[in-house]
Amino acid sequence: MNRWTRLLRTAAVATGLAVAALTASAQASGRIKDVASVQGVRSNQLVGYGLVVGLDGTGDGNNVYTARSLSNFMQQMGISLPPGTTVQPKNVAAVLVTAELPAFARPGQTIDVTVSSVGSAKSLRGGTLIQTPLRGADGQVYALAQGNLVIAGAGASAGGSSVTVNHLNAGRIPNGALVERTVPTPLLLGDAVTLSVRSDDFQTATRVAAAINRAIGDGTAQALDGRTVQVRAPRDPNERVAFLASLEDLPIETSAPRARVVFNPRTGSVVLNQAVKLSPAAIAHGNLSITITSAPQVSQPPPFAPPGAQTVVTEKADIQVKQEGGKLLEVEASAQLADVVRALNKLGANPQDLLAILQALKAAGALQAELEVL
Structure with missing residues (x-):
């Protein structure tokens, strides 16, 4: 049994004693995971531009960029249009696709995507998003999105009148994107991990460091400022993950919120x-x-008014x-x-x-x- 294993077992015993003490005293309490998170473990935003096809005449129509995007896509498929051909895709809409790439996502996993119209499409209901690369802030492709849209709404029009329920120009594709690239995280680098307190509060940061030092040992954690707590951690990946799991469940007294x-x-x-x-x-x-x-x-002209009199x-x-x-x-x-x-x-x-x-x-x-x- 190594040193960190003994410390984790000691932390588990201390956690049980601390929970019992807090329950007995009926004080407001929470866990470290409720007030802080591991720095560097976060999601990343992805965005892409694509086309939705298969619409029932509710597409963009004669939008220039939609027609050009469709022409470029057809050329990639090996279909060349004659010069001067005008494309008016009423069944196609240009869209922006957004998604959140969660931390530790691996190639082959799927994530949900949101599809929103950027043109003059009346509705995306019944449409299918064709393969769209999703890029991060660094310009790299991290996922590929494709699938049938789910639109929580309905609409109908006739004779110049229309009725719409909910919003028809934005929808979601559950598990619509396939992860192609992993975002590296600094979780396993160095001899320490950093906890980020969600609120700028010196008291909360101090309490987080004190709770860790009581459970693991003095000098394990140090509050650097109102948002940062540095914690010494084992270098072995298995031990570090178990160590962080134990830290997140440590109880702390929560301070009153700011007015x-x-x-x-x-x-x-x-x-x-x-x-x-x-x-x-x-x-x-x-x-x-x-x-x-x-x-x-x-104001109307009186009877027998001269010629040229008009109603005003x-x-x-x-x-x-x-x-x-x-x-x-x-x-x-x-x-x-x-x-x-x-x-x-x-x-x-x-x-x-x-x-x-x-x-x-x-x-x-x-x-x-x-x-x-x-």
Whole structure:
């Protein structure tokens, strides 16, 4: 039994004792894998340009790049078109194909791909993607995509009217790409591995290093900054994988999240976490609304009007300006999320106005939270 095997067994015993202790004390706890990941172990984005064929007259039509792409593909298949031939492929659409190449993916494995139209195609439903190389950021081909699209939607048109359910210009091909190249990872290089903390938090990084040192031994892990923890690891690949598996299951006490308010102006959504607090403040909020209506008026010539008199159509505009008064409302200090919600509901503001109120509270020092606009 070597040194690292004994340390891993000791870590397993320490893990069981730590879990029991945390359960008994009913403290908020988690695992290292919940707050950190091994640096260098990540997915890679792939993208490619291709053609979808077999559409029912819903393709790009007379798009220049679609016709040229189809001509180039036919030439690769040994079919040469006469000079001056114009191709209008109504059953073909130009598309972009995207995929995520997971870490440790090996040649021969399959991954899902997403296909999106880049031309004027009305629908990709029923189409088949022909072989498309997927390239990484370095320009190398890492996968080949091909297959029948799955479109979660339907549409019909007749007589100038159309009905569409869901989105028809984007779909997926499950297991539609075959991996051709492996992306090297630095997992087995050097005498140490690096854990990346998902949030920029010095306390979490310190707790991760402390949990590893308690389970394995002092000096095994060192927190370099708020996001990086360096851990000494065995060089043998089998022992290193088992070592990392043991580390990921070590329990740690999770710290409270940062107070944050997230606002999405496109949907009007406002989300507050449980750490948001309010200090005493007074708020006055009013709305200014301007309404403009226009109605056509027809002026006809009177009877026996001279020749050349015509009917004239004029527009009558009605402009109304309304300003709602905003009373001064006192907001009491609160440390609970439910109290913060009740205090904001008293203002009677819609989600769009709520962002302005929260920004003003933040500027006045009454809102103890970070504002994030998506």
